[in-house]
Amino acid sequence: MPTISMFYGILVSLFYEDNNRHHTPHFHVRYQGSKASIAMEDGRILAGTIPKKQLRLIQAWVELHQDELFANWELVTNGEEPFRIAPLQ
Numbered sequence: 001m002p003t004i005s006m007f008y009g010i011l012v013s014l015f016y017e018d019n020n021r022h023h024t025p026h027f028h029v030r031y032q033g034s035k036a037s038i039a040m041e042d043g044r045i046l047a048g049t050i051p052k053k054q055l056r057l058i059q060a061w062v063e064l065h066q067d068e069l070f071a072n073w074e075l076v077t078n079g080e081e082p083f084r085i086a087p088l089q
Contacts, residue, residue, distance in 0.1 A: 001028065004072060007061065007087035010054055014076045025073040029058055038062070040069045061088040 004027070005012040011030045025040040029050055036048035036055075043059035050058070062069065065085050072082035 002082055004082050005061070005065075005085045005087050007089070008054070008057055010058060012058075012061075012085070014072055014082050025070060027069065027072075029054075040066065040073060057088055064088070 001013045001015050003011050003013045009031055013028045013030070015028065024046065026037045026046055027040065029036050029038055031050055031054045034048070034050045034054075036050040037046040038044070038050075038058060039046055040062065043055075043062040045055065068083075068085045072085070075082050
């Protein structure tokens with residue numbers, strides 16, 4: 001599971017060919033002991049939990065990098081390596 005971005009202690013990753021589980025473009029986040037799957041279209045939690053403060057940061061990041069996230073989704077669903085995305089600053 002390649003890490004595509006890191007910011008404020010949040011790790012953002014994509015699984016290769018992981019489109020069967022949630023049937024929607026998504027990525028995975030880890031923060032301390034929390035893990036969640038996040039929808040690329042709107043930043044909502046699909047599974048798991050993440051503290052509210054970190055979720056707001058993730059949602060801001062999604063808004064800024066949505067096109068890049070969808071481009072990476074296309075890559076990983078085809079078994080290709082995703083590219084890194086700039087962190088939230």
